[in-house]
Amino acid sequence: MKLIIVESPTKARTFGKFLKTGELEIISSMGHVRDLPQKKLGVDVEKTFLPTYEILPGKKKLIDEIIRKARHAKEVVLATDPDREGEAIAFHLRYVLHEAVPKIIFKRIVFHEITEEALQDALKNPRDIDERLFDAQQARRILDRLVGYTISPYLWKKFSKYWLSAGRVQTVALRFVVEREKERKKFKSAAYYSFESVFKVRQEIVLAQLVLLRGKSFYMSTSLPLFDGKYTYKRSIVTSEHDARIEKERLEKEHYSLRDVAETIVKRSPPPPFITSSLQQHASTTMGYSAKKTMRTAQALYEKGLISYHRTDSMTLSTAFIAKVRMYVKNTFGVEYLATTVRNYKTKVKNAQEAHEAIRPTNIFTTPAGLTDGTPVDQIRLYEAIYKRALATQMTDATFKKQLLTFVSLHKDEFTAEAQIIVHPGFLRLYEQKAPIVLYSVAKGDLVDLKSLNMLAKETQLPPQYTEASLIKSLEKRGIGRPSTYAPIVSLIQERQYARKQDRALSPSVLGTKIADVLSEYFAKIFDVDFTAGMEEKLDDIGTGSLSWKTVLADFYRPLEVLLKKAYENTNKIRVEEQTDESCPQCSKKLVIKISRFGKFYACEGFPTCKFTKPHLQKTGVVCPQCSKGELVVRFSKKKRRFYGCATYPKCDYTSLWLNKTDEQEKIDSIKKKAAPKRLKKKTDQKKRAPREKKN
Numbered sequence: 001m002k003l004i005i006v007e008s009p010t011k012a013r014t015f016g017k018f019l020k021t022g023e024l025e026i027i028s029s030m031g032h033v034r035d036l037p038q039k040k041l042g043v044d045v046e047k048t049f050l051p052t053y054e055i056l057p058g059k060k061k062l063i064d065e066i067i068r069k070a071r072h073a074k075e076v077v078l079a080t081d082p083d084r085e086g087e088a089i090a091f092h093l094r095y096v097l098h099e100a101v102p103k104i105i106f107k108r109i110v111f112h113e114i115t116e117e118a119l120q121d122a123l124k125n126p127r128d129i130d131e132r133l134f135d136a137q138q139a140r141r142i143l144d145r146l147v148g149y150t151i152s153p154y155l156w157k158k159f160s161k162y163w164l165s166a167g168r169v170q171t172v173a174l175r176f177v178v179e180r181e182k183e184r185k186k187f188k189s190a191a192y193y194s195f196e197s198v199f200k201v202r203q204e205i206v207l208a209q210l211v212l213l214r215g216k217s218f219y220m221s222t223s224l225p226l227f228d229g230k231y232t233y234k235r236s237i238v239t240s241e242h243d244a245r246i247e248k249e250r251l252e253k254e255h256y257s258l259r260d261v262a263e264t265i266v267k268r269s270p271p272p273p274f275i276t277s278s279l280q281q282h283a284s285t286t287m288g289y290s291a292k293k294t295m296r297t298a299q300a301l302y303e304k305g306l307i308s309y310h311r312t313d314s315m316t317l318s319t320a321f322i323a324k325v326r327m328y329v330k331n332t333f334g335v336e337y338l339a340t341t342v343r344n345y346k347t348k349v350k351n352a353q354e355a356h357e358a359i360r361p362t363n364i365f366t367t368p369a370g371l372t373d374g375t376p377v378d379q380i381r382l383y384e385a386i387y388k389r390a391l392a393t394q395m396t397d398a399t400f401k402k403q404l405l406t407f408v409s410l411h412k413d414e415f416t417a418e419a420q421i422i423v424h425p426g427f428l429r430l431y432e433q434k435a436p437i438v439l440y441s442v443a444k445g446d447l448v449d450l451k452s453l454n455m456l457a458k459e460t461q462l463p464p465q466y467t468e469a470s471l472i473k474s475l476e477k478r479g480i481g482r483p484s485t486y487a488p489i490v491s492l493i494q495e496r497q498y499a500r501k502q503d504r505a506l507s508p509s510v511l512g513t514k515i516a517d518v519l520s521e522y523f524a525k526i527f528d529v530d531f532t533a534g535m536e537e538k539l540d541d542i543g544t545g546s547l548s549w550k551t552v553l554a555d556f557y558r559p560l561e562v563l564l565k566k567a568y569e570n571t572n573k574i575r576v577e578e579q580t581d582e583s584c585p586q587c588s589k590k591l592v593i594k595i596s597r598f599g600k601f602y603a604c605e606g607f608p609t610c611k612f613t614k615p616h617l618q619k620t621g622v623v624c625p626q627c628s629k630g631e632l633v634v635r636f637s638k639k640k641r642r643f644y645g646c647a648t649y650p651k652c653d654y655t656s657l658w659l660n661k662t663d664e665q666e667k668i669d670s671i672k673k674k675a676a677p678k679r680l681k682k683k684t685d686q687k688k689r690a691p692r693e694k695k696n
Contacts, residue, residue: 003073005066005093007031007080010303011114015079017305018116025073027066029080033059034092036141041149043142049553051142053092066093067100075105077126082110082356083311084137084543085484091134113362114305136543139552143535144168146557150564151523157571158518159511161596165496168535169481171519171527173489176474177466177499178508178516179227187224189459192235193244194218195251196456197415199407200449201258201442208407212414213237213247224463228474231463241457248455254409256448261440262404266420270392270427272315272345273358276483277476279310279386284469287381288504291468291487297382298359305362306371307386311483312356315345317393321360325394328364333429339394360390388430395427403439407448465505479533497595511576511595518574522567526560577603586612617647626654 002024006012012026019026034053036042042052055063070076078093080086094106107126111118144167151166195210210218216237224231238244274282279298283289289297298310317325322342330338345358361383368384375383400420407415419439422428466474472486481489490506493499498512508516519527535556541547578593584604591602593616600616618634622644630648635655637643644659646652 001025001073002075002077003027003066003069004077004079005029007086007089008303010300014114014303014305015119018114018119024077025069027069029066029089029093030059030062032056032085032089032092033063033096036145041145043145045146045557049142049550049557051138055096063096067097070097070101070104073104075107077123078106078108078129079111079122081311082112082309083484084133084140087130087133088137088141091129091131094129112357113308114302115362118362132545133543135549136539139542139549140539142553143539143556146553146560147526150560151519151526154522154564154567154571155515155518157568159515159574159576161576163596164515166515166519166523167489167492168526169485169489169532170492170496171516172480172529172532173471173475174493174498174508174512174516175520175527175529176228176471177493177506178513180463180466181508181513183224183226183231184462184465187462189462190235191239191241191457191459193238193241194236194456194458195248195453197251197407197453198451199256199415199417200451201440201446204440204442205451206405206417206440206442208405208415208417210251210413211416212412215412226463228478233460235458235460244455244457248453250411251409251413252450252453254411254413254450256407256409256415256450258405258442258444258446258448259408260404260406261442261444262406263439264402264404265423266400266402267397268400268426268428269397270343270395271389273317273360273390273393274386275313275315275347275358276311277313277472277486279359279382280472280486281469282385282389283382284467284504286385289378289382290491290501291472292491293378294382295487297378300376301379301383301386306366306383308357308360308362310359312359313347313483314356315347315358316356317344317358317360317390321357321364321390322394324364325391329391329394333395336424337395337426337429339396343393345393358390359386361387364391392427392430395429396424398422398426398428399424401439405440405442465507467504467506468501471506478529479536480529482536509595510578514574514576522570523560523563526563584610584612586610619647620644620659622659624648624652624654627652632656632659 004015004019004024004026006015006026006028008030009028012028015026033056035056036051037054038057042054044050044052076094076097078090080089080093090108097104098106106129108129109119109122109126111122147168148165152164155164155166156162197208197210199206199208212218218236218238219234220237221232221234224233238247272278276295280291280294283294283297284291295310298307301307302310326338326342364387368380368387371380371383399422401423402420403418405417405419407417417440419437421437421439422433425433464470468490471490475481475486475489493512494501494506496512497509498515499506499508525531535552538547538552542549542552576595580591580593580602582591582602583589584591584606587604587606587610589604589606589610591612592605593600594603595601602614602616604610604612620632620634622632624630624632624646627646627648630646630652632644632654633647635643635645644656646654
C-alpha cells in the first residue's frame with residue numbers, strides 16, 4: 001500500500017476522486033508539522049547558523065497517526081505544493097517519519113494542477129526532495145526569525161508595547177505606505193481652470209475639451225520624484241479665476257470651424273493570463289477582495305481541482321492547454337474569433353519560475369456557469385475572472401474605429417472631441433460591453449455653432465494613496481517579496497495596526513509611521529528597498545544552488561549585530577498617542593487616543609492616577625436604519641472581520657457587513673442569520689435541575 005500525504009483535507013478529498021483508494025491511502029498533514037521554536041531564537045548564530053526545529057503545538061497526535069499509517073505502507077508519497085513551502089513541508093515530514101520508520105521508502109511528486117491526468121503522470125515520475133529548494137525556504141525562514149527575534153524586542157523597549165513586531169519584508173512594505181503619506185502631506189495642490197464647449201454641427205451635439213490656447217498647449221505636465229518612482233500630474237496654464245473669466249469671455253466671442261475629422265483603426269490585444277500578483281490586483285480593483293481573501297479563494301479552487309497552482313510568477317501556458325483553448329474558441333465563437341497564430345506571453349518578473357504555468361482553469365470545458373455544485377459565489381467570481389483571462393489569450397484583438405474632431409478659432413484656440421465604436425469585439429466578446437458610442441455624422445468644413453462654454457475650477461491631485469493592489473504592484477516591480485508572500489505582507493501591516501484600510505486606500509497609523517521612522521533611522525541598511533530586493537535574489541540563487549545558505553545568513557547577521565548594539569545605545573521612550581479636545585468625565589483632564597494590539601481607545605492623560613478608558617468608535621455619518629437614533633460605527637469581530645453596528649449598542653443591536661445595503665445584501669444577511677447555529681446557553685446560566693430518582 002502507498003501512503004500519500006498532502007497538506008489539506010480538501011486536497012485529500014480531491015485526490016480521492018481521481019485515484020483508486022483501494023491501492024493507497026491519502027492523509028493530510030494540515031500544513032506545516034515542524035518549525036523553529038516559539039519561545040527562543042532556535043538558530044546557532046555563533047557558528048553554524050543551523051536551526052533547531054520542533055513539532056508544532058497541537059500536531060503530535062496527527063504526527064503519531066501519520067507514523068502509524070506509514071508503518072503499514074510500502075512507500076510514502078509526499079504530494080505537497082510545488083514551491084518552497086511545499087518542499088519544506090515534504091522535507092520535515094520525511095525527517096519525522098524516517099526517525100520513526102527508518103526503512104520506509106520516500107517519493108516526492110510534483111504537479112501544477114489537481115487532475116487525474118496530472119496526478120497519474122506525477123506518480124509515474126517521482127523525484128527526490130529538492131534539497132536546494134528546501135535550503136532556500138530554510139534561509140528565508142531563518143532570516144525572518146533573525147530580524148523578528150532581534151529587532152522586535154528593541155521596539156518593545158522603545159515604545160513600551162510588547163506586541164510590536166519588525167519584519168524583514170513587512171517593514172519595507174510599511175515604509176512604502178508611510179513615505180507616500182509624507183509625500184501627500186508635502187504636496188501643495190494648485191488651482192487651475194479648464195474649459196469645455198458644446199458645439200452643434202449639423203444635428204450633432206458635440207462636447208469638446210480645450211487643448212490649445214492661442215496656439216500654445218493648454219496643459220503642462222510636471223513630474224515629482226517619490227520614494228517609489230515618480231508622480232506625473234498635469235494642470236492648465238490658466239491658474240487664476242480672473243484670467244479664466246477673461247479667457248472665457250473671449251472664447252465665447254470666437255468663431256469656430258471644424259478643421260478636421262480624423263478616423264483611425266485601433267486594436268487592443270487581450271491581457272496576459274494571471275499570475276499571483278496580477279490576480280490579486282484584479283480581484284482588488286474589480287471585486288473589492290483583499291489580497292488575503294483572493295489567495296484563500298484561489299486556494300479553495302486549486303484544491304478542488306478547478307485551477308492550476310495559484311502561487312506563480314510565470315505567464316507560460318502549456319502547449320496542450322493552448323491547443324484545447326484554441327479548439328474551444330473555434331467551436332464556440334467561430335474562426336473569426338480565433339487568433340491567427342498561437343499567442344504566447346513573455347514573463348516580466350525577474351527570476352520567475354518558468355517550470356510553473358500561469359493561473360488557468362484545469363479544464364476549459366468547465367465554464368463558470370457550470371459550477372452548480374454549491375460552489376460559493378466568491379469562488380465562482382474569481383474562477384470566472386481566471387477562466388475568461390485564460391480563454392482570451394487565444395482570441396483575436398478587439399478592433400475599434402476611433403474618431404477625432406478638431407475645432408479651431410481664428411486666434412488658434414483648439415478644442416477636440418473623441419468617439420469610438422467597436423468594429424470587431426474579438427476577446428471582448430467574453431466581457432459585458434458598455435453601451436455603444438455612435439460616431440458623429442459630420443464632415444470637415446461643416447458649419448459650427450457654439451452653444452455653450454463651461455469654465456471648470458480644478459485642483460492638482462495629491463499623489464494617490466496605495467491600495468492593496470497598487471502596493472503589491474510596487475513590491476513586485478521593485479523585486480520585493482514573492483508570489484507566496486504578497487498577501488501575508490499587506491495583511492500583516494494592517495493586523496499589527498501599522499496601517500489601516502478605508503475605501504480600499506491604505507494609510508499609516510501614527511504608530512506605524514513612528515515605527516517606520518525609528519527602524520529606518522537605526523536599521524537603514526536592513527530595511528533598505530534595494531538591499532531587500534537583493535536579498536530576494538540571493539534567496540533565489542540558493543534555490544538554484546548558486547549560493548550557500550549559510551554564507552548568506554552570516555553575511556546578513558554580522559552587520560545586524562553591529563546595528564543592534566548601536567540602536568540600544570538610544571532607547572529613549574516614544575509615546576504614541578493622539579491629542580483630543582474631549583475631557584475625561586472622571587478627572588476633567590484631556591483624553592488622548594492610544595493604541596493597543598486590539599485597536600484604538602480613549603484614555604485619560606492623567607494615567608496612571610486616573611484609569612478612565614472608553615472604546616474609540618470610527619464614525620461613518622450614516623444613521624442606523626433600525627433605530628433611527630444612533631450612528632453606524634465601524635466594529636471588528638473576534639476574528640478581526642470588519643462590520644458596521646449601531647453606536648447605541650446594547651440598546652440597539654443592529655449589525656451589517658455593508659454600510660449602505662442593497663436589497664440583495666439584505667437577503668444575504670437574512671440567510672446568514674438563519675443559517676447561523678444558535679448559541680447554547682452556558683451551563684452556569686441554566687437552571688439546576690433536581691436529580692432524577694433512580695428506577696429500581
